[in-house]
Amino acid sequence: MAEPARESRTPVGETGMEEKLAGVVRRVFPDASVEGLTRLTGGANQQMWSLDVVADGKRHPMVLRQTSDWNRDATGTLALDDEARLVIRAGEGGVPVPGVHQILEPDDGLGIGYLMARLEGETLPPKILRDERYADARSRLAGQCGEVLAAIHRLDVSGLDFLPATTPEGVVDQLYREYQGHGEPRPVFELAFRWLKDHLPAAPEKLALVHGDFRHGNLMVDEGGLVSVLDWELACLGDPMADLGWMCVNSWRFGHIDLPVGGFGAREQLFDGYEAASGDRPDPDRVRFWEILGTLRWGVMCQGMAASFVGGHDTSPERGAIGRRASETEVDLLRELVPLIP
Template sequence: MAGSIEELLTRCVAAWYPGACSVVGPTRLSGGASQETWSFDIVHPNGNLGAILRRAPPGYGAAPTRAAGLSAEASLMQLAHAAGVPSPEVLYVLRPEDELGTGFVMRRVEGETIPRKILRDAQFAEARTKLAHQCGDILARIHALPLAGLPKLRCMTPQAEITQLEQEYRSFERPRPVFELALRWLRDHDPGECAEATLVHGDFRHGNLIIGPDGIRAVLDWELAHTGDPMEDLGWICVNSWRFGEIDRPVGGFGSRENLFAGYQAAGRRVEPARVHFWEVMGTLRWGIMCCGMMQRFRLGPDHSLERAMIGRRSSETEVDLLRLLAPRG
């Protein structure tokens, strides 16, 4: 055994944070089969520093096809932070001699990520009035990051995304008429490649935003970042599944598309509403197919967890959402 997570972190931190005495309270927050997130405090004579470790432990394989990888994620967060995008500061990128796997350590940002609290608690009431505009502004700044400085990322086009989604859907061998309708609509309304490909965050939504009473404090989870159509990010944050019951507020359950677009345009970038709608349909279908994948894994194993089944059943909700989105628009 290489040692406990506390021992490994203490040794690791001592190598790059001068004066650090120890590490205390490492607590695993979340993680799936290949990645973990740990919160801990670095003890220092000048005051403790709250930190987060995001890692794939030693022995785990490559990241899933869609994932950029933890090294690229760390690089993107460093670039975003340097450009003034609210992103946690990356303090250190793991090396093999740390025996902690691959990943990075970042400064902990205090705030809330649980949608129910953000959308309902009184302490976030003022923040809710400006969150949609802030989302637009932040996405504009993400999309303005120079492509030349980015790590190697996959490039996605509407046609490639449709092809990937259809392949995944067909693999389940469980036909769904509404998904068939959505796939046909997407093929018929494919807007083609965008005029200007940019960095796309890929998962800009509730759960990946740290929010305080003052608004958005940090954007998390850059693992699905890629290059492509910037309107994809604007469509994804409008998917009904991220509204958590507040269906009359299309942007995350807290704001309007108009405020989202206003924030984006105020930062100097142009919105194409028709392309945003296309990506909202695409995002809704994508989430529906992801839910089907969860149910498939629940049925076939090895993960028979109740959480898988609960997420899997939400595919029916996306069918209702798709029918609403594809209804004739007056």
């Protein structure tokens, strides 16, 4: 996986992680050693570690995805061992994901998590959206996202009983409870909740796997386009159009507001790719509902990150900075809703 900026707040030598990880990787590569273990920044809810496994004269780049101590009892997200099983299933179904090498076991002494391949590519939106080296990728990326989402939505989920089932109404109700729990009334959020409740679509005829967080930061890109889909912790069973709406939220355009799909493409390109891969044309009105819900969802998520920062659960600069962005979503919601309200 591409390596974001690194931090050194956790002294690796004091934790004994290298020795523990060596025991894990030797289940896959006998007599292997671990080198270059480094904590990565960029994970909002989980810890990420970069390492190289050296075995038989070959170097295998890997990433350890590990539950953060402060987030160990979080609800609404998949446990990382279940996430690993889902990633394995996605790879078997043709979705581009990092290969999973090993799921951590209790005796490993490393908590909950898994080892996966570290791929080459870029995840930072400013580079993807501005660097000339990704110009060709940007021209095809929206269509590729549509194709990959179609592949995700047709995955066989039999046996994955840990995936929660959702409905549009249930998602709105749960989000409203989360919003109320923050104890911070916001009139624009109230307006958005009222609009969503007045325009609920019917529940889909068949529930599909929903990635739940398909957007910049969780998509790895190279010069050819989409390389891998990351971070499946918010996956569920539900309306597949939720993924398309989430991808179009203005917060993921990073200033390129006229290109609703991630700041690099048009909705029609996304829909064309989806239809080419699935045979089904997305309903623009249904996607629009999920786009507005997604905008509100991100606002409430920002409220939660601010509460975590203020409460001292996670005082990282990233957590505090993201928490301040709830006000941005109020502007986005007004831009979306005002033309729709008589």
